[in-house]
Amino acid sequence: MRRRDIGGVAVWSGLAYEGPAARVIRSLKQEGRTALAAALAPALAAAVTAAGDGDPVMVVPIPTSRAAYRRRGYRVPELVARRAGLRAERVLVAGRRTADQRGLDRGERRRNVAGSFVAARPVAGRRVVVVDDVVTTGATLAEAARALRAAGAHVVGCATVASTPRLVSRG
Numbered sequence: 009m010r011r012r013d014i015g016g017v018a019v020w021s022g023l024a025y026e027g028p029a030a031r032v033i034r035s036l037k038q039e040g041r042t043a044l045a046a047a048l049a050p051a052l053a054a055a056v057t058a059a060g061d062g063d064p065v066m067v068v069p070i071p072t073s074r075a076a077y078r079r080r081g082y083r084v085p086e087l088v089a090r091r092a093g094l095r096a097e098r099v100l101v102a103g104r105r106t107a108d109q110r111g112l113d114r115g116e117r118r119r120n121v122a123g124s125f126v127a128a129r130p131v132a133g134r135r136v137v138v139v140d141d142v143v144t145t146g147a148t149l150a151e152a153a154r155a156l157r158a159a160g161a162h163v164v165g166c167a168t169v170a171s172t173p174r175l176v177s178r179g
């Protein structure tokens with residue numbers, strides 16, 4: 009289990025995004041090998057448990073872009089969450105379009121996603137864990153946490169299947 013603090017919130021990741029884990033995630037995302045979600049599910053479940061400190065939480069996935077959904081036909085964070093036995097609730101929606109994050113540096117990623125999410129459902133007073141497949145710089149997770157807090161949620165943490173090695177700190 010790996011932990012990183014980003015934007016005032018703890019981000020827990022079950023795996024490092026390298027070697028076999030990275031290959032499995034890329035196959036799931038880029039090749040449509042949805043059966044691989046079951047192999048990644050324990051890592052996400054463990055990260056959600058750590059982020060929520062073992063208490064009940066609302067699991068809120070990072071929204072999948074329309075283009076990615078059209079290309080794949082499924083939402084990666086939600087698929088892995090379902091395989092982990094978690095009920096992911098679509099609360100966040102895109103408030104505006106963003107550029108693809110790949111190839112952007114830390115500052116560019118933060119600026120790209122700033123103000124890009126809004127809560128489309130009531131979450132005031134709810135304990136929330138934001139979930140995604142991979143954390144790179146954490147800009148997307150920080151923006152999701154900001155939007156949920158603005159709607160009155162208590163974001164207790166974020167959970168991802170994997171974290172890129174440069175973000176890894178043992179927790």
